[in-house]
Amino acid sequence: SFFFQRDHSSFKRLVCWIPPPKGFVKINCDGAYTWDGKKAAAGGVIRDSQGEFLFAFSSMLRVDSAAEAELFAIKLGMEIGISMGYKNLVVESDSLTAIQLINWRVIHQRHPFYALVSSITQMGANADYITWNHVFRKTNSVADGLAKYGLSLFSESPVILFKFPPNFLFVPLCADKIGTMYYC
Secondary structure (H helix, E strand, C coil): CCCCCCCHHHHHCCEEECCCCCCEEEEEEEEEEEEEEEEEEEEEEEEEECCCCEEEEEEEEECCCCHHHHHHHHHHHHHHHHHHCCCCCEEEEEHHHHHHHHHHHHCCCCCCCHHHHHHHHHHHHHCCCCEEEEHHHHHHHHHHHHHHHCCCCCCCCCCCECCCCHHHHHHHHHHCCCCEEEEE
């Protein structure tokens, strides 16, 4: 008899960005944090069920951790989406920690992110339907580019809202729209 041991560390899956259902918008969010300069930023993109670009944002942040930057990116994305009148939201982040903190809905008042997570879940009550999903980093590349752009902004800069896609998003937006597959 033969014994085969499966090496789970080499397990790969194919993933791609998937548009939201009809009548929904998808908000992909990402935070960026540099340890050396203690700089942080947030970025995100809002797209419709056809994968069409609606809005994007970038912002410099004053936070002390990568997890906090990820949560602020989600909060900014939701604020922008809801303020634009969108009520059916699919919110995605490649931060498993941020998504778990939001979805668990039980966070102790002494937790350092209690106020931030509470404001996110309370804001979710303004939507008709909302879901918060974790995604692979490769399928969140548009938001990643916007967060990295946010690192280049001045700390006094307001949130930059893009009504049209900036040039640096052309390739990742096209890759998402045509369903480019990635091994993760």
